[in-house]
Amino acid sequence: MNGPTLPANIVNGRGQPFDSEREGLFFSRLFAALERRMGEAFARTTFVIHRRAFGEFKGKPIPLGQGDDDKVLIVISDEREVFPVDDYLSYRAVFRAYGFHDLLAPNVHSFPVSYFNAAGEAEPVPFGERETSVFFSGYMNRNRVDLFKQFCQIGWLPRRNLKGKYPKEAIRRMVSKFYRQRSFNDVWADAKIGFTEWFAKGLPPEEYARVLANSKIALCPPGFESHETIRHWEAMRLGCVIISGPLPNNRFYRGSPIIQIRDWSALLPLVADLLAQPDALEAIHRATTRWWDEVCSEEAVASYMAEILAGR
Incomplete structure (x- = not known):
């Protein structure tokens, strides 16, 4: 069963539609509210949500491209806090869940762990x-x-x-x-x-x-x-x-x-x-x-x- 349908500019690290089955309500509500606040700028922004896999750092490349001023990176499921954030500061902003302390990097910001549907x-x-x-x-x-x-x-x-x-x-x-x-x-x-x-x-x-x-x-x-x-x-x-x-x-x-x-x-x-x-x-x-x-x-x-x- 799939979660709520998210806007087309919400994608995973491969640029495909993000699978929001588990946390779909949270993300659909969040992005609906964010669109109201950002207005037309919302549609011009691509939100890349990267759900970190536990084995991806064992000699495997991360399936995630570099960013630019029109892309925002959101990193979730990084309980071990090992995602190499410094490698992705080319994004307009990086939001990450789990354990992050504010103000350690000007381009990196805390993000909710969220809730299940x-x-x-x-x-x-x-x-x-x-x-x-x-x-x-x-x-x-x-x-x-x-x-x-x-x-x-x-x-x-x-x-x-x-x-x-x-x-x-x-x-x-x-x-x-x-x-x-x-x-x-x-x-x-x-x-x-x-x-x-x-x-x-x-x-x-x-x-x-x-x-x-x-x-x-x-x-x-x-x-x-x-x-x-x-x-x-x-x-x-x-x-x-x-x-x-x-x-x-x-x-x-x-x-x-x-x-x-x-x-x-x-x-x-x-x-x-x-x-x-x-x-x-x-x-x-x-x-x-x-x-x-x-x-x-x-x-x-x-x-x-x-x-x-x-x-x-």
């Missing part, structure tokens, strides 16, 4: 009527062992964050083999906490989005590579109070109401305190909704991009 179609439940107190559903990768062990009693593991990529993976395999419990709905009243055996093997996207839209607090631990994930954007759009690890120091997160913790051992007392103060919790929800509207929504991102492309 199901979360874009979901409608948020009024906060006071939400039935799920705390929600997480996802694969227990090595970066989420630190979250898992807050819920599961593992006497030989400290609660504090583990260090190092390879030790984390070794611990993940041991925990996955010897500790079979995957659901922890009883940690807090009305919580829905579940870990899956592999990526995309949990709730169907539509059900995931419905539960998220009906949740007060969303836990957003790291993905396979990055602390920044699509679930941050889905939770923001749906007005959840977000608890996350440290996020990049860019315009989308700097000063945001996202609660960032450096160590997941702080999670249980933090959530208990939040749930004990419903008025304060709802205030964070309202701040998150404002942040989405003013900084991270498609309209806000289009305004930010239009100003950059206008040279302001």
